[in-house]
Amino acid sequence: MICKNDISNIKADIEEMSGNKQRIIVKGSLGRSKSFEKEATVQKAYPNMFIVKYDNEERNATWSYIDVLTRTVELEVFDGEKYSPFLPPAPEDMKRARATL
Numbered sequence: 001m002i003c004k005n006d007i008s009n010i011k012a013d014i015e016e017m018s019g020n021k022q023r024i025i026v027k028g029s030l031g032r033s034k035s036f037e038k039e040a041t042v043q044k045a046y047p048n049m050f051i052v053k054y055d056n057e058e059r060n061a062t063w064s065y066i067d068v069l070t071r072t073v074e075l076e077v078f079d080g081e082k083y084s085p086f087l088p089p090a091p092e093d094m095k096r097a098r099a100t101l
Contacts, residue, residue, distance in 0.1 A: 007066065010068055010069055010087075011045070011065050014042060014065065017041075017045075017077070018045040022041060022042060022077065022078070023039065023041060023078035024042065024075050024083075025038070025078075025083055026039075026052055026075060027073065027074040028072065029072075038054045038057075040052040040054045040061075043060060048064060049062050050065070074086070074087075075087075
């Protein structure tokens with residue numbers, strides 16, 4: 001279940017990335033088994049959405065905090081050495097990982 005605190009926490013974390021050129025990778029689905037993965041930076045954060053600017057492209061994309069929380073779009077954040085997931089793996093993903101061990 002989605003809690004208001006979850007959205008507030010995601011919003012605060014993304015607002016912190018905004019404007020300081022924090023490197024991220026945006027992953028999502030384009031439908032029909034097609035997906036994308038692009039490097040970007042968070043340009044601006046608003047109350048209900050945030051804007052990312054893709055590298056090597058002249059276009060921006062707008063995502064909502066709910067998109068991140070529901071994993072419609074996944075973010076990975078660069079910490080100076082490597083990219084790591086913005087959110088921990090979903091419980092279903094953790095169950096599948098344990099089953100393969």
